[in-house]
Amino acid sequence: MKRWLPWAILAGLIVLIVWRMLYLGTVSERFNGAFFARAAIDSIKLGSLYALIALGYTMVYGIIRLINFAHGEVFMVGAFATYFLFTLTPYSLVGGAALAIVMAYALMRVTELFRGRLRDPVVLGVGGGGFLLLVWALTTFTWPFWAALVGSMLATGVLGLTIDRVAYVPLRTAPRNSLLITAIAVSFLLQNLGLLVFTNRQTPFRPDTVLNDPFTLDVMGQPVLTNNLLVAIPVITLVLVLALTSFVNRSRLGKAMRASAQDAEVAQMMGVSVNKVIATTFLLGSILAAAGGAMWGLNFGSLNQPAIMGILPGIKAFAAAVIGGIGSLPGAVIGAMIIGFSENFLSALFPRTPTFLGVTEFKDTFAFVLLIIVLLIRPSGIVGEDLSEKV
Amino acid sequence: MARAGTPTAFDDVDPKRRVRNVALTLVAIGVGVLVLMFLESLGSSKLSQSLALFAIWGVATVSLNLINGTLGILSLGHHGFMLIGGYTTGLLILDEAARARILTSARSTMTEESLAISVTNMLRGIGLDALTTPDTLWVRFLIAIFLGGLMAAFAGLLVGIPSLRLRGDYLAIVTFGFGEIIRLSASTRLFAEYTNGALGFPGLTSEFGKSVWWTFGILAFTVFVMSKLKFSSYGRAMQAIREDEVAAQAMGINLAYNKVLGFVISAFFAGVAGGLWVSWLGGVRLDFFLFQLTFFFLVAISAGGTGSITGVLLGTALVVFVRQYGDPLEQTYTLQQWLTYAGATLVLMTGLAVLFRSLRRLRPRFHWSAGVLAGAAVLAFVVAAIDPAFLEGTFRGFGMRAIFLSVLLIAIMVFRPEGMIGRAEFSWSGLLGERRSGPTDDERTQDAWLTNPVLNPRGSDADVASGSDAPTAPGRSAARELDVGDERHPRDDSTDDERRG
Structure with a gap:
């Protein structure tokens, strides 16, 4: 493919979009700059959220070629864990200690990423100290949102590790269809456990945090009411993505990760512990998904009931990962932005007018349609390299 | 024929x-x-x-x-x-x-x-x-x-x-x-x-x-x-x-x-x-x-x-x-009852784990994970018997059937991916325990190869042995009689034991 072709397509699309916006401006007063600004704001926020989820899909798929169906449910658990951490704290001693064990273990695994092994004085020190601190914190005061966010990221990371250990490790050499069926089963299990343990109805999610404070933008003379999330969600996403990218590109374990993604068998022969690499992938992916879940709750002000909350965001994020080029971190972010914009901005470009009923009610199907089109035309995605199956 | x-x-x-x-x-x-x-x-x-x-x-x-x-x-x-x-x-x-x-x-x-x-x-x-x-x-x-x-x-x-x-x-x-x-x-x-x-x-x-x-x-x-x-x-x-x-x-x-x-x-x-x-x-x-x-x-x-x-x-x-x-899984029970049921489930799982390992001839037969399961079962029973204060109240097992089915599916995929009967189909002979009189598909393939003089000049005399007129013994075929190297017959009863040693 010519190098300039993608840029030409992008430029053409932008011209088409601007032309369409200008045309709509002549149709009705309603379709002014503020109208499109609102849609763009929603698209950016949603795209960033999808990016956080899509990174988990793309990393796991890059290494073990598994569509981790349960990732959407990990995202759901992350959202609910945040919710319970800022509403139910302080806990009783038993509950607090149990949660502290989980989180301290996650702290140890995260420290391990930098120290190289679990039986390391620093790692053990962080684990022990973190445990005591967490028990104290969980049992004495109500957690602010940021603490709940970090705590939920840690707890959800352990969930990712557990899923990998219980369901996927025994199936490393199994046919890929069995692995996929298992992933579907884990996803279904988590949905129903969520119904059983968390709640079975829509839950309001309005923590007292500065991120929710509203402010007004001025777009071409018209006010657009929004809140700090407009800045916070993309910034948090950007920080996490940059951290992840530098980890994958610079650290020793990141190098092992890239090697395993290229050829797991050879990497194993070269002394890379592939199982550990995969576990790390699940840990990092789940941590990002939990952050996405908490932000999702903030953005929409409520959490859907557990059985359905994770399905659509999860599958759309997967579509984003495929569109961007599965296995590629920047690709996942690009794909997520495309999905985010197609979902909100397309509805704004084809709104309800007296002569046309609009496309809003189809917005959930856009991701699937895009996914199918991309898979049929260019299965390797936008930035991915050719993944054609070898014989 | x-x-x-x-x-x-x-x-x-x-x-x-x-x-x-x-x-x-x-x-x-x-x-x-x-x-x-x-x-x-x-x-x-x-x-x-x-x-x-x-x-x-x-x-x-x-x-x-x-x-x-x-x-x-x-x-x-x-x-x-x-x-x-x-x-x-x-x-x-x-x-x-x-x-x-x-x-x-x-x-x-x-x-x-x-x-x-x-x-x-x-x-x-x-x-x-x-x-x-x-x-x-x-x-x-x-x-x-x-x-x-x-x-x-x-x-x-x-x-x-x-x-x-x-x-x-x-x-x-x-x-x-x-x-x-x-x-x-x-x-x-x-x-x-x-x-x-x-x-x-x-x-x-x-x-x-x-x-x-x-x-x-x-x-x-x-x-x-x-x-x-x-x-x-x-x-x-x-x-x-x-x-x-x-x-x-x-x-x-x-x-x-x-x-x-x-x-x-x-x-x-x-x-x-x-x-x-x-x-x-x-x-x-x-x-x-x-x-x-x-x-x-x-x-x-x-x-x-x-x-x-x-x-x-x-x-x-x-x-x-x-x-x-x-x-019944989705009714409301007291927490004490739930704990007892959980203990019983854990006992069942321990039993199944030991049975599975002995059937598959895996060693050690009593893996430490079975010990963990049994320990958890004992803990559940003990706590349920003491009935402490935090077991007050009831709990409704909402969605238990779906949970059961998904755990079942994970367990099948991990322990027996081929399912209950694999790819076999029902037949009266199978039900009545009769051996198949014809060769299996694998044996047929091997026969075709072994008896083809172009492909395998050495085995062309095997034609007579598995000749089409003489009634063959159950499961016997040219492939069997020549005893080709390491080829194992999937239906051979002995192979499973040999493979696992």
Whole structure:
């Protein structure tokens, strides 16, 4: 493919979009700059959220070629864990200690990423100290949102590790269809456990945090009411993505990760512990998904009931990962932005007018349609390299 | 001889036993009919409803098995095909009173024209007024589910086309995407005129969906078609594609044609199952066709044995049993009771773990994980017996059946991916414990190779040994007699033990 072709397509699309916006401006007063600004704001926020989820899909798929169906449910658990951490704290001693064990273990695994092994004085020190601190914190005061966010990221990371250990490790050499069926089963299990343990109805999610404070933008003379999330969600996403990218590109374990993604068998022969690499992938992916879940709750002000909350965001994020080029971190972010914009901005470009009923009610199907089109035309995605199956 | 000619469904039996087998089959059908008659005399009980549900889901799982088991493609869009069949059937057989109610309802999105679509009007249109009376409802129902099946088959054609370019999990996700697109767009403006949006069609007749005769009749027809198909040249081609696409193509099998054919046939029967399913439920609504449905079918197929029609029916029976009779799991109990039950489950799991390891001859027989399970069980029992203060209160096991089924599916995939009976099919000889008189497929292949003088000049004299005239001993063949190197016969009883040492 010519190098300039993608840029030409992008430029053409932008011209088409601007032309369409200008045309709509002549149709009705309603379709002014503020109208499109609102849609763009929603698209950016949603795209960033999808990016956080899509990174988990793309990393796991890059290494073990598994569509981790349960990732959407990990995202759901992350959202609910945040919710319970800022509403139910302080806990009783038993509950607090149990949660502290989980989180301290996650702290140890995260420290391990930098120290190289679990039986390391620093790692053990962080684990022990973190445990005591967490028990104290969980049992004495109500957690602010940021603490709940970090705590939920840690707890959800352990969930990712557990899923990998219980369901996927025994199936490393199994046919890929069995692995996929298992992933579907884990996803279904988590949905129903969520119904059983968390709640079975829509839950309001309005923590007292500065991120929710509203402010007004001025777009071409018209006010657009929004809140700090407009800045916070993309910034948090950007920080996490940059951290992840530098980890994958610079650290020793990141190098092992890239090697395993290229050829797991050879990497194993070269002394890379592939199982550990995969576990790390699940840990990092789940941590990002939990952050996405908490932000999702903030953005929409409520959490859907557990059985359905994770399905659509999860599958759309997967579509984003495929569109961007599965296995590629920047690709996942690009794909997520495309999905985010197609979902909100397309509805704004084809709104309800007296002569046309609009496309809003189809917005959930856009991701699937895009996914199918991309898979049929260019299965390797936008930035991915050719993944054609070898014989 | 049985050796020659195309192998058919159950021809691995000695021709002398064939008469007996036909007789046994007839007797079994007769017994089945008697049982169904007895059940019908009891009236519409929970048991007969569950049996009808088994038959309906059986149609769906057996058809899904054609894609997942025979063709080896993981399809996750079966609920979409069933939705199409269900909505078509629902629209076509809705009675006049229900149509009038929908037309006068303010929230309905249907128009007079779309409500005029019915089998009755079609039959009137071609002058067959005799078939529009209330006693001939069954004719109209059959026409409706047939048309529903055709609509679904058309959708299957559309879904089958991507299968030409994609493989493996990408294809699985595309089938899932298609299923979800069908479900998500059914309530939108595009189709709301025909699907009545989110309201659906209430008040459908349950006369057929809950009747064991109709459902089992259609199940029998489906199983007949599917077993004939599986052992036809089409089915063999599909199985070849499952085993190795490239090799199959090299043998001259048209991949595109066979894959799309598999999707179309499977979708047709899924549509029929969808029609029966809405009749069983007595109405059509979008939430009757969630992905959950495909998940249940996947559990059934995997539990029974992917690729085996017998196994799939066994698995369906298991899933339907859990769905229909698992409601004690979802009652409200005190926390103390829950803890006791959890302890009992853990004891059961410990036992199963030890049994599994000793059956598979894994050492050590008492793995530490079994110790952990037993310890947890003891802990649960002790805590339940002490009954401390925090066990006050009750808890409702909401969704326990689904949890049970998903844990079951994970366990199957981890411990026994081939399911209960693997790819074996039911046969009277197998049931009566008779050895097969003919060689297995593997042995046939080896025979062909060993006895071909061009390919294997050394073994051309083996012709005589396994000669076509002399009656061969059970399971004996040229391959056996030459004792070729390391080739192991899958049916050889000794290999399992040897392999695990």
